[in-house]
Amino acid sequence: MVEPPAVEPLAAVSAVASAAVAASGPVVAEPVAGWRDRLRPYRAVLASRARSQLSYRTNFVLDLVSSLLSAVVELAEVWVVFHAATRLGGLEFRQMLLVFGLADLAFSLADLVFGHCDRLPTYLRAGMLDVFYLRPQPLLAQLITSEVSLRRLARASVGLVALVVGLVLCDIDWRPAAVVLLVSSLLSGVAVFAALFVAAGGLQFFLVDGREMTNAFVYGGRYAATQPASVWGRPLRLVFGFFVPMAFTGYLPALVLLGLPGPVWLPGWLGWCAPVAAVWAWSVALGCWRLGVRHYQGGGG
Amino acid sequence: MRVTVRVYWLLLAAGFRRQATYRLAALSGLVTNVTFGLLKVAVLLGAVRAAGGEVGGYDVAQMSTYIWLSQAMLGSVNFWGASEFAERIKDGQVAVDFLRPLDVQAATVTVEVGQGLFAFLPRGVPQLAIGGLVVGMTWPRSVVLVVLGVVSLLMAVVISAATVYLVATAGFWLVETRGVQLVYMVASGFLAGLFVPISLFPRWLELVAQATPCPSMLMYPVTILADRVDVAGACVLLAVQGFWLVVVGGAGQVLTRAGRRRLEIQGG
Numbered sequence: 001m002v003e004p005p006a007v008e009p010l011a012a013v014s015a016v017a018s019a020a021v022a023a024s025g026p027v028v029a030e031p032v033a034g035w036r037d038r039l040r041p042y043r044a045v046l047a048s049r050a051r052s053q054l055s056y057r058t059n060f061v062l063d064l065v066s067s068l069l070s071a072v073v074e075l076a077e078v079w080v081v082f083h084a085a086t087r088l089g090g091l092e093f094r095q096m097l098l099v100f101g102l103a104d105l106a107f108s109l110a111d112l113v114f115g116h117c118d119r120l121p122t123y124l125r126a127g128m129l130d131v132f133y134l135r136p137q138p139l140l141a142q143l144i145t146s147e148v149s150l151r152r153l154a155r156a157s158v159g160l161v162a163l164v165v166g167l168v169l170c171d172i173d174w175r176p177a178a179v180v181l182l183v184s185s186l187l188s189g190v191a192v193f194a195a196l197f198v199a200a201g202g203l204q205f206f207l208v209d210g211r212e213m214t215n216a217f218v219y220g221g222r223y224a225a226t227q228p229a230s231v232w233g234r235p236l237r238l239v240f241g242f243f244v245p246m247a248f249t250g251y252l253p254a255l256v257l258l259g260l261p262g263p264v265w266l267p268g269w270l271g272w273c274a275p276v277a278a279v280w281a282w283s284v285a286l287g288c289w290r291l292g293v294r295h296y297q298g299g300g301g
Numbered sequence: 302m303r304v305t306v307r308v309y310w311l312l313l314a315a316g317f318r319r320q321a322t323y324r325l326a327a328l329s330g331l332v333t334n335v336t337f338g339l340l341k342v343a344v345l346l347g348a349v350r351a352a353g354g355e356v357g358g359y360d361v362a363q364m365s366t367y368i369w370l371s372q373a374m375l376g377s378v379n380f381w382g383a384s385e386f387a388e389r390i391k392d393g394q395v396a397v398d399f400l401r402p403l404d405v406q407a408a409t410v411t412v413e414v415g416q417g418l419f420a421f422l423p424r425g426v427p428q429l430a431i432g433g434l435v436v437g438m439t440w441p442r443s444v445v446l447v448v449l450g451v452v453s454l455l456m457a458v459v460i461s462a463a464t465v466y467l468v469a470t471a472g473f474w475l476v477e478t479r480g481v482q483l484v485y486m487v488a489s490g491f492l493a494g495l496f497v498p499i500s501l502f503p504r505w506l507e508l509v510a511q512a513t514p515c516p517s518m519l520m521y522p523v524t525i526l527a528d529r530v531d532v533a534g535a536c537v538l539l540a541v542q543g544f545w546l547v548v549v550g551g552a553g554q555v556l557t558r559a560g561r562r563r564l565e566i567q568g569g
Contacts, residue, residue, distance in 0.1 A: 062480030069487045077496040084356045084501040085348035213329035216336040224340050231347035236339060 041137065042145040053150050063151035071108070071158035075100060078226060089228030094169040095258055096228060101163025103225035103250030106189025108156035110197060116147040118200035118218055121208045130298060140289055143201065172257050181272065185253035188274035189225075192249055195281035196221055202288030205295050217244050225249045230263040237265050245277035308403065309411050316415025327423035330376055334428060338372040342436055345497070357501035358529060362439035366527040367498055369432025371519055374454070376420030378461035378518045380495065382468050382485035384413070390472035393566040406466060406553045413462035441528045449535040450526035456542040461518040463549045464489075470553065473560025488513075494520035514545040 053060055078100055082093040091099070123129050123143070132142045172178060200214035207213050224236075225246040232240065240246040247266055255262050256271030320327070342365065349356050349364050359367060386409045389395045398405050432438055441447050468485050472478045490496065492515035499510045499520050510516055521538040524530055530538065 059477055059480065062483070066480065066483035066487055069484065073487055073491045076491065080497045080501055080503075080506075081344060081348050083503060084497075085351040088344070088347055088351050207325070207329065209323060210325035210329035212326065212333050215329075216333040220333065220336040220340065223337060227340065227344050228347075231343045233343065236343055240340075 041135075042141065045145055046148050049146070049148050050150060060151070064154040067151040068154035068158065071104065071155040074104065074226065075158060075162060089230035090260065090263075091228045091230075094166060095254065095260075097162045097166030098170055098254040098257065099166075099228060099250040100226045101159055101161075101166050101250075102185060102189060102253060103159075103222070103246075105156055105159030105163055106186055106249050107193045107222045107225065108152050108159050109190045110193035112149055112152040112156065114144060114194040114197035115149055115152065117143060117197040118204060118211070118214050120201045120204035121211050124204075124208065124296075129296070139293060140198070144198075167257075170258060173259065178257060181253060181256055185249075185271070185274040188278040189249035191278035192245055192274075192281045193222070195278070195285035196244070199281075199285040199288040202285070202290070202292035205292030221246050225251075227251075229266055234265065237263075241266055245281060248274045248277035309407065312408055312411045313415040313418075316412035316417075317419040320416045320419040324423070327376075327420070330420075331424050331427055334372045334375055334424060335431060338368055338428060338432070341368045341372070341496070346436075348501075357498055359498060359500070359527070362437055363527045363529060364498075365432060365436040366438040366440070367523050369428050369436070369438060370523045370526055371495055372432075373421070373425035373428040374457065374519055374522075375495075376424035377417035377458050378493075379413070379417070379465045380461075380486065380490040380493065380518075382465060382482035382489065384465045384469050386466060387469035387472050387478055387482070390469060390560075390564075391476075391478070395564070396566050399561060399564075406463075406550075406557050409466055410459065410462045410553075413465070414458055417458040417462065439528050441526060443532070445532055446525060446528070446530075446535055449532070449539060450522055453522035453525050453535070453539055453542060456539065456546060457518045457522050460514055460542060460546050460549060463546065463553055464514055464518070467549055467553045467556065470556040470560050473556070473563050489515050489518070492516065493518050494523070498523075514549055517542045517545045 053063075078096060079093065082088060082096060086092070088096070120129070120143075128146075129139075129143075132139050132146075135142060196218050200218050203214055204211055221240065221244050224232075224240040224244075229237065229241060229247040229251040237247075248270070252262065252266065252268070252271040253274055254271070255268040260268060262268040262270065345364050345368060346361055349359060349361050354360060356364075386395070389398065395405075398408070401408070429438075441450060465485075468481055469478070471481045475481070492499075492510040492513050494510070494516055499507050499516055502510065510520075521542055525535045525538060
C-alpha cells in the first residue's frame with residue numbers, strides 16, 4: 001500500500017541527462033540506424049541508473065531489505081486474515097498463495113521497470129521532462145527507461161516464492177495448457193500493472209498536487225489483485241474486475257489452474273482472457289498518456 | 302507561562318492552516334483512502350461472515366467501525382516515517398531551529414499535530430460519513446466512552462508525531478536516514494493494526510505489536526470507539542498510550558540533546 005520514495009530523483013535527472021546525451025550522439029548522426037543502434041541510448045541510460053544504485057552499497061542493501069520486508073508484510077496481512085477465518089471467498093490459504101504469488105510477482109516486475117512513471121510531478125517540477133523533449137526519442141520510452149529500481153527484485157522474490165509454494169501445495173493438473181495459461185497470465189499481469197503506472201503518469205499532467213489520486217488504482221489495484229475477488233460486492237467487481245482489470249492478474253487464472261468455478265460476473269473461463277485485459281489496460285493507458293502530453297504546456301524553465 | 306502556551310497555540314494553528322492550502326491533495330488522499338476502505342470492507346467483512354459472524358472479537362458493525370475509523374485516521378497519523386524535520390536535519394536548516402527560544406522537539410511535534418488535526422476534516426469526517434451511510438457502524442454505549450475515545454484519538458496523533466520525530470533524529474548520526482524511514486514505514490502500519498486489527502493476529506504476533514508504540518497510534522482509540530471495551534478497559538488503554546507518549550517523548554528529548562552536540566552542518 002505504501003510506496004517508498006524514489007532514489008534521489010534529482011540526481012537521477014542529471015545522470016540520465018548526461019548519459020543520454022552521450023549515447024544519443026551516433027543516432028542523430030546516422031538517421032537510418034538499425035534497431036540495435038536505436039536501443040543503444042536506452043541501454044546506456046539504464047546501465048548508468050543500475051550502476052548508480054549499486055555504487056552506494058549500504059544504501060542498496062537497506063533498500064533491498066526494506067523492499068523485501070514490505071512484500072513479506074503484505075503477504076502477512078493476507079495470512080493473518082486466513083489465520084482468523086480459515087477460508088475466505090471459497091479459497092484456502094494455499095490456494096490464496098497462488099493468487100497472491102501471480103499478482104504480486106506481476107506487480108513487482110512492472111514496478112521494477114515502470115514504477116517511477118507515476119512520480120511524474122517530481123520530474124515536471126525539476127524540468128526533466130522538458131529535457132526529454134530535446135532528444136530524438138519518444139517521450140514515453142524515455143520516461144520508462146530513465147530509471148530502473150533494482151531493489152524491487154527483492155520484492156519480486158517474495159511473489160515468486162509464494163507462487164512456487166502455491167503451485168506445489170495445490171493439486172494442479174499439469175497439462176501443457178496449464179503451463180501456457182500460467183506463463184501468459186503472468187506476462188499479461190505484468191503488462192496490466194505496467195499500464196496502470198503509465199496511465200497514472202498521463203493523469204499526473206493534470207493532477208500535479210493531487211498525485212495521490214492515482215494511488216487509488218495503482219496501489220489500491222495491487223491490494224485488490226491480492227484478494228480473492230469473490231469477496232467483492234458488485235460495484236467492486238465492476239471496477240476492479242473489469243474497468244481496472246485486477247481480477248485477471250491473479251484470481252481468475254488461479255481459478256482455472258485450480259479447476260474452480262467463479263462467482264457471479266467472474267466465471268472461471270475468464271482466466272484465459274488475461275491477454276485481452278492487458279490489451280484493454282494498455283489502450284486506456286496510452287489514451288491517458290496522450291491526453292496528458294497534449295495538455296502539457298512546458299515547465300516554464 | 303501564558304506566552305509559552307500562546308506560542309504553541311500559534312504553531313498548532315499554523316500547522317492546521319498550512320494543510321488547508323492543499324485542497325486537491327486532500328481530495329486525492331480522500332479518494333485513495335476510500336478505495337482502500339471499500340476493499341478492506343470486502344475482505345474483512347468477508348472474513349467475519351466466513352468465521353460465523355465474529356472474528357477476533359469483532360462483529361460486522363464493529364469491524365465496519367474499525368475499518369472506517371482507521372481509514373479516517375490515516376491523514377492524521379504518520380505511517381510514512383518521512384517528515385519535514387528529517388529534511389531540515391539533512392540540509393542543515395535545523396541549526397536555525399536550535400537558535401529559536403523554543404524547545405525544538407515540542408515545536409516540531411506541535412506543528413505536526415496541527416497538520417494532523419486539520420487532515421481529519423477533509424479526510425476523516427467524509428470517510429466516517431461514507432462508512433456510516435454505506436456500511437453502518439457501531440458506537441460506544443456511553444458518552445463517557447465516546448469522550449475517552451476522542452482523548453485516545455488525540456493521544457494517537459501526538460504519539461505518532463513524537464515517534465516520527467524520533468525516527469528523524471537518527472539523522473543527527475546518519476547522513477542518509479531513508480533506510481530507517483523505510484523500515485518504520487513497512488513495520489509501523491502493520492503493527493498498528495492498519496490492515497487487520499491486532500486481535501486477529503496469532504498470539505505471539507499480537508505480543509510483538511503490543512511491545513511497540515504502534516498500536517497506540519491507531520488500534521487503541523479504534524478499540525475504544527468500536528465499543529470493544531468498557532470504561533475500565535478504556536482507561537487501561539489510555540494509560541498504555543500515556544506510557545508510550547512518555548517513552549517516545551523522553552527518548553526524543555534525550556536524542557535531541559545528544560544530537561545537538563553531534564550536529565555538523567556541512568558547507569558555509
